[in-house]
Each structure stands twice: as C-alpha cells, then as structure tokens.
Amino acid sequence: MAKQRRAAIVAPVRTAVGTFGGTLRDVPVEILASTVVTETLKRSGIDPALVEDVVMAQSYANSEVPCVGRWAALQAGLPVHVPGMQLDRRCGGGLQAIATAAMMVQSGAADVVIAGGVESMSSIEYYSTDMRWGKRAGSVTLHDRLDRGRERSQPESRFGYISGMIETAENLAREYGISREEADAYAARSHARAAAAWNEGRFDAEVVAVDVPQRRGDPLRFARDEGVRPDSTAQSLARLKPLMRDGSVTAGNASQQSDAASSCLIVAEDRLEALGLTPMGYLVGWTAVGCEPATMGIGPVPAVEKLFRKTGLSFDQMDLIELNEAFACQVLAVLKGWGWNDHSRLNVNGSGISLGHPIGATGARVMTSLLYEMQRRGARYGLETMCVGGGQGVAAIFERA
Numbered sequence: 001m002a003k004q005r006r007a008a009i010v011a012p013v014r015t016a017v018g019t020f021g022g023t024l025r026d027v028p029v030e031i032l033a034s035t036v037v038t039e040t041l042k043r044s045g046i047d048p049a050l051v052e053d054v055v056m057a058q059s060y061a062n063s064e065v066p067c068v069g070r071w072a073a074l075q076a077g078l079p080v081h082v083p084g085m086q087l088d089r090r091c092g093g094g095l096q097a098i099a100t101a102a103m104m105v106q107s108g109a110a111d112v113v114i115a116g117g118v119e120s121m122s123s124i125e126y127y128s129t130d131m132r133w134g135k136r137a138g139s140v141t142l143h144d145r146l147d148r149g150r151e152r153s154q155p156e157s158r159f160g161y162i163s164g165m166i167e168t169a170e171n172l173a174r175e176y177g178i179s180r181e182e183a184d185a186y187a188a189r190s191h192a193r194a195a196a197a198w199n200e201g202r203f204d205a206e207v208v209a210v211d212v213p214q215r216r217g218d219p220l221r222f223a224r225d226e227g228v229r230p231d232s233t234a235q236s237l238a239r240l241k242p243l244m245r246d247g248s249v250t251a252g253n254a255s256q257q258s259d260a261a262s263s264c265l266i267v268a269e270d271r272l273e274a275l276g277l278t279p280m281g282y283l284v285g286w287t288a289v290g291c292e293p294a295t296m297g298i299g300p301v302p303a304v305e306k307l308f309r310k311t312g313l314s315f316d317q318m319d320l321i322e323l324n325e326a327f328a329c330q331v332l333a334v335l336k337g338w339g340w341n342d343h344s345r346l347n348v349n350g351s352g353i354s355l356g357h358p359i360g361a362t363g364a365r366v367m368t369s370l371l372y373e374m375q376r377r378g379a380r381y382g383l384e385t386m387c388v389g390g391g392q393g394v395a396a397i398f399e400r401a
Helices: 029-044 068-075 090-106 145-151 165-175 180-199 269-275 293-298 300-311 328-338 359-377
Strands: 007-015 054-057 084-087 112-120 210-212 220-222 258-268 281-290 320-323 381-388 392-400
Touching (some): 029 112, 029 210, 084 090, 090 112, 090 258, 090 281, 112 359, 165 328, 180 328, 258 269, 258 359, 293 300, 293 328, 300 381, 300 392, 320 328, 320 359, 359 392
Parallel strands (some): 054 112, 320 381
Antiparallel strands (some): 007 258, 007 281, 210 220
16 A cells, blocks of 8 residues: 655745734635735745645635635635635634645645635624515514524534533533633733743744725734733733623633634645645644533543544653633643643643634644744644534644654
C-alpha cells in the first residue's frame, strides 16, 4: 500500500477579531472571507489557477452570501473554474474545514485547497418562518438567528429544553465544582496573556489588515484584536452580574461574540517543492466526537482521548495546547476531565475570552495562531481542541514543518 500523502499547511493568516457591533460590524462576510483568501494567495505566491477548491466554514450562514467558499473564491478574483463549498460544525467549523481539505489532499482528490472560516456575528439577521404562505391573521414572529441557533442546538423531544450555551456551562461548573472566583481568575489571565502577546508583537505576522470604509476620509486599517481588555483583573470581573440567576457565568468570563476570518493553503506534501511552497506545519490527525448536549463544553475530553488513541501521542508530547475558551468554567472543567493542568503550555496568548470567538472562523484562527507560536518556540507538536454547541468535541494535532 502506498504511503498516505501528508497535508501541509501553507501561508495561514487571519484578520484581527472585531467585537460584537464593533469596528467590523458593517464589513460583509464576503469581504472578510476574500480578504484572507487574497492574503493567503499573496503570501504563498501560488498561481491561483492551481487552487482546486475553497472550503470555508460559516455557522450563521444565510442567503446574502450563499455557499461562502464559492463566494470567497469569486470575490478574491480566483479563476471561475475554481469551485467552493461551505460547511458547518458550529464552533468547530473552521477546524473541520482544514480537516476536510486535508482529507481531499490525502486521498489524492486534490493537490491544493484553500481552507478556512468566516463569521460576522454582528450582522446575523432576524428572520421569520411565518411568511412563506402568508398569514391570515395575527402577528408575525421574528427570530434572532443568533439566539435561535443556541436554543435549537438539539432536539427538545429527546433532550428536553436547554436555554442555550450559558446553561450548559453552568451545568459543568456545578458538576466539576468550578467556583466563580476560579472562573474570574482564569478569565483575567486570558486577557493578560492576549495583551502581552500584542504588546510583544507576537500576533503581528499572522494578521492581515481589513480596510473598513468610513463615511468621511480614508478607510480605517483594522489590524488589532479589539476585545482584549488589559485592565481586567479577577477583582474587576467579580463585580459583573451572573447571566443566570445564582450562576457563575458572566459577560467577563465567557467568550466574546465576534467578527473575523482566517484561511490557509492545504497542499499535498509531494507537490510542495514543485510549487515552490514552504509549509508551516502538517496535520498529524484529527477527530470529532459527540457528547451530551446539556454538557457540550466537556466535548474536548473525549475528543482528545480518541485522538491520542488514534495517533499514539499524549499530553507529554504536546508542546502547546489550544483549548478554545467558550467559558472559563468550561475550560477548567475540561482540565479536570483530562487530569492535566499545565498552564505554561495552555492558551499561552489568550483565546476566546480575550481574543473573541467568531464561531465559524475560530478553528482556523486558533490553528493560525498556534502554528506561528510553534514556529517561534521551535515546538514540534501542537494540539487544538474545542467544544461544540449541540454536544460535540473536535481536536487536531499539528506538527511544525
């Protein structure tokens, strides 16, 4: 049997992450997506005609930009023969796009694929399911797609009513004995680490600026994550009110709703030299698992267990670990579930609480930041994992090139 081709990651980039209703509020999804695709092509220097597909994740898609992978390809000026697709594994979508593109390359179906994710949570719309055939009388209901997607993450007939992701985090806090004080302390550390990373220039190389049109004057160059709060402390976070009665989750110790995009090239290892490409890393393995929707935040525990079992690797071999911060109490619960707790290797430059969580883009954003940090440190292996609304966990291991 021929040896499977490795999938190389080339020219990963990301936009800076915008806050909900912040600087990127009016930047359309297709512009965010095409900005990173254009930059990936520019940095790699590859002939765009050689790209065989564009795989993009988006969790809150709509008909304004149908099939965002194809839209991104066309918006970025790729030849019309380059196809594109859209996928959704909620919070794990960006990582799934990379894994899916890697499988295309590993199987021989393609040699060069663009993969990534995009989300503009600021522009998620309200919609109605009442109007297609008209209403004889009465009011029309408008659903907030953002909240509705959380409320309907699982069939109520099987699992009962779950109000949303905050409730699932509170369930973990109770089950694993995570206190409000522990969660606030963790959140403060996330902000401190992200602020230090920016101050020391650790994010500079991975970020491509987005030109944001202004009513008057030149466009604004947006190139710095705007959700980072350097002045956050456990004491200041303790003053925030819980989002649920008698709960521990607050706006300060939960991930931020955000706008961003990220992309990279996935290339067959045996084509790198001929194409003149230098990879940053390789995908070693990945996995996805299901878990109970009511405790969706624990998904990284079985996902990583399965991934280590399949790859034969372990925590001891991981130089860096990126566990997306959906909620501080969820991160702390996962660490207890793993029986592992080395903060010197975990989320060293911050994560969802400080940098933001643009759902469909997060997996690709995290991989991008991880690979750049691995390069700086000369690390060999990096682990990326996250929980997924509706009860899933995803994980992947990357090896530095």
